[in-house]
Amino acid sequence: MSLLRLDFSLFPDASAGAEIANLVEAEWTAAHPGEPVVRRNPGTDPLPADAWALATTAATTPEPDHSPAQREAFALAGTLAGELAGADAVLLAVPLYNFGVSQHFKTWVDLVITGAGGPNPILEGKPAVLVTVRGGGYGPGAPREGWDHSTAFLTRIIADVWQADLTVIERELTLAATTPGMESLRDQAARSHAEALAAARKTSLTPAAG
Numbered sequence: 001m002s003l004l005r006l007d008f009s010l011f012p013d014a015s016a017g018a019e020i021a022n023l024v025e026a027e028w029t030a031a032h033p034g035e036p037v038v039r040r041n042p043g044t045d046p047l048p049a050d051a052w053a054l055a056t057t058a059a060t061t062p063e064p065d066h067s068p069a070q071r072e073a074f075a076l077a078g079t080l081a082g083e084l085a086g087a088d089a090v091l092l093a094v095p096l097y098n099f100g101v102s103q104h105f106k107t108w109v110d111l112v113i114t115g116a117g118g119p120n121p122i123l124e125g126k127p128a129v130l131v132t133v134r135g136g137g138y139g140p141g142a143p144r145e146g147w148d149h150s151t152a153f154l155t156r157i158i159a160d161v162w163q164a165d166l167t168v169i170e171r172e173l174t175l176a177a178t179t180p181g182m183e184s185l186r187d188q189a190a191r192s193h194a195e196a197l198a199a200a201r202k203t204s205l206t207p208a209a210g
Contacts, residue, residue: 001035003028003205004087008043008094008102016133016174016193017093023200024091024129024169031206038083042104051076052110059114074115080108081115081122089205090128090164092154096135100149109157123164127205130154130168131196135175137185167203171196 005025009015025037054073058066066074084090094105116122138148151170159166173189176182182189 001032001088002086003032003035003037003089003091004083005037005039005091006093006108007039007041008092008105008108010043010097012041012044015093015095016171017095017131020131020133020169020171020196020200021091021093021129023197024131024203024205027201027203028089028091028205031204038087040083042108043102046104047076047080047107047111048073049107052107052114055111055114073111077111077115079115081112084112084162085116085122087126089126090123090158091131091205092128092158093131093133094150094154095133096138096148096150099144099147101153102150105154113161119161121161121163123158123162126164128158128164128166129203129205130158130166131171131200132168133171133174133196135173135179137172137188139172169196169199169203 003025005021007015007018007021009017012018029035029037051073054070055077058070058074061070094102112122113119132151132154134148136142136144138144138146151168155166155168158164172192173182173185176185176189
C-alpha cells in the first residue's frame with residue numbers, strides 16, 4: 001500500500017493547501033502505519049518547461065533517432081506515469097493561480113499522459129483526494145463567480161480521464177485575513193477553512209471494497 005503525494009504550491013511553508021493535505025496524509029498514515037509515502041513537489045522543484053514537447057516528439061520518432069534531450073524527457077514522462085500508476089492512493093494539493101490551472105500541474109499532466117501512452121484510465125477505481133485552495137471567492141453570487149478556470153479542469157483529468165475515485169476538498173478566501181478590503185469576508189473565510197479541515201479529517205484514501 002503506497003500513497004503518492006504531489007504539492008504544487010510555490011510557497012510550501014505558507015501553503016493553505018498543504019495544511020489541509022497534511023491532515024489527509026496523517027489520516028492515511030494512521031490507517032496504514034509503516035507504508036511508504038512517495039512525494040513530489042513540482043511547485044518548488046519544477047519539471048522542465050520543454051520536457052513535454054521533447055517527450056511528445058520522442059514518442060513519434062524511432063528510438064535510435066532520439067536526441068539525448070528527447071531520450072531524457074521521454075524517460076521522465078515514463079517515470080511520472082509509472083509513479084501515478086503504481087500508487088495505491090493519490091493526494092494532490094493544487095492552488096488556483098491567476099484564475100487558472102497551475103503551469104506546474106499542467107506540465108505534469110501533459111508528461112503523465114505522454115508517458116502513459118495517451119489519456120488512459122491509469123487510476124481506475126483508486127482513491128484520490130484533490131485539495132484545491134483559492135485566495136478569493138468564486139462561489140454562486142460572488143463578483144468573480146465563474147472565474148475559477150482550474151477546479152473543473154483538475155477534476156476532469158483526475159476523475160474523468162484517469163478515472164480515479166475522487167474526493168475534492170476546497171477552501172476559499174485564503175487571503176481574507178491579510179488583504180485590505182476583504183475584512184467583511186473574514187467570517188466566511190473562517191467557515192470555509194473550518195469546513196475544509198473537517199473534511200480532511202474524515203476523508204478516507206482507502207480503496208473501496210470489491
